[in-house]
Amino acid sequence: MTRQRVTLGEVARHAGVSRTTASFVMTGRRDMRISADAEQRVLQAARELDYRPNLLAKSLRTNLSQTIGLISDVIATESFAGQLIRSSMTTALLHDHLLFVGESEGDPHLEQQLVRSMLDRGVGGFLYASLDTRQVQLPEILKSEPVVMLNCLDPGADVPAVIPDEETAGRVVAQALLDAGHTDGIHLIGETLHHVIAGAERYRGVVSKLEESGLQLAGQVSAMWWPEQSHSAVSRLLQQSPAPTALICMNDRVAFGAYQALSDAGLSVPEDVSVISFDDSDLAAWSRPGLTSIAIPHLELGRRATELLLRPAEQRAVHRVPMRLTRRGSVAAPR
């Protein structure tokens, strides 16, 4: 199967000029004398025939096709992935590049196949993305290509990375509770494992901000990142005394489960217990009362990473993107 395309020769014939003249006009060369009349005729012929310069021919010369590839572990869950793709695509387009997407599902063999297939099509650089902010291993095959890590880090690879400023976010969240008057009844709900950057750095930020005020967490309840686990964990916590005055939830899904557990126990948010969270997803806006939560800047992450890839003059470093707190109705003074 082939597709026919309008050639430069056809444009030249249509305009009644030589192929060389047509070529000089279309490539904008001004070192040859071409009459204004001939130039006009070539441009008009190109318009009428819908002539497009042959990018594929250029690709064959350079092995590059003005495309970038996004290789991601998972793109099917959450709206976050859509936001990463959207902003990467839009930014690439501003630089006359298009975006391939490939989901590896964490399978190294599939990952390698995707990278090779993209290289075969002249992909000039890669965004290596993770849905969760975490440490990963950059695949060997990508180490010799232009690459920017998006929402993940490989401490062993010397490539730029763009991740959210999670530690500062932890400090902002703790400060919001301090401002409301909470002191010794603050509990943290969620995982803080080392390799999951989101959990580990949010935790470090919360603890360091509390320490500066001579305070500490009253407790930490381990719960995976899902509502059901959080519901169980918070239900158990509420049977102990003293009762918590505030819950810092490691994401909005965890907060969703916490809301349900508080409701089951006959407690009101924020009158009895304040709740604050990370993600600022739809769930935060839809909850009643609205959940105060700090946003993961997915659009900005995609934009920054794509800019870095297409303007590699910028330094090879870890770029941290600020997270912004949206205050809703879930934080108040303790009883």
Next chain:
Amino acid sequence: MTRQRVTLGEVARHAGVSRTTASFVMTGRRDMRISADAEQRVLQAARELDYRPNLLAKSLRTNLSQTIGLISDVIATESFAGQLIRSSMTTALLHDHLLFVGESEGDPHLEQQLVRSMLDRGVGGFLYASLDTRQVQLPEILKSEPVVMLNCLDPGADVPAVIPDEETAGRVVAQALLDAGHTDGIHLIGETLHHVIAGAERYRGVVSKLEESGLQLAGQVSAMWWPEQSHSAVSRLLQQSPAPTALICMNDRVAFGAYQALSDAGLSVPEDVSVISFDDSDLAAWSRPGLTSIAIPHLELGRRATELLLRPAEQRAVHRVPMRLTRRGSVAAPR
């Protein structure tokens, strides 16, 4: 900027054979006599040098690069878009194709730019997708290209389309309430505008199934597709009498708002009011009690549409993909 690649000539030199011999081995031609030893040496040289056939050269001959393009109105909201992309990408890869993604945000100019940029890179066919199941106008520029409409329809365009079987889903949802014993207290919450296929066809299915049992909807409350609007609409409905025995919500977000309104009114799901919904999103699984909801088959939609695009022998028709009901705890017999 250019990228160096291993050439067939280098493979031939490395193997100590002529370029012609190397070419015959690499393209699998068996009409020339080549010694088993020479063949072995060529294949080993190709492996050692990591030689890849030049797809870009083939693209230049055919104007096709074994890629397809997904043009979508919005890919940033909901996890649905991620599922469409995932299954389209995976299916394309099974056919040795890669997937470009482009989001038009409904802007015809941007849409045209995306299509042209993809054609420049040898895209051989297009998936034209909408996030919501609805009627759209296929852009003029795509009418001369291989295209499959994904989760949308253009009654004026003679191209294949893949959409969920919404009308049957409406019948299944109504049947679930009839099976539980509901008769004259069933209300529908949501929009049923004509051009939004999801709303219009779900409504038609519900009404036709009820009519077959000599029943009809007790009422329909118009509410946009979001929790807040649904919360207001259902709160107003609950002030009237007789009270509803069951709510059919046009999606899970609408059901989410309905749950909140019922809770505010001191009513329990399903003891006081049954709730059933469309989407089967995370919200349905996370709600308490779990929400009985019928899934939009996003993965299957993407797979079928991509298959249709890459195997155009199949007929130009509207293909309807079945939707599956997940029963949780939100439907019971009326009081």
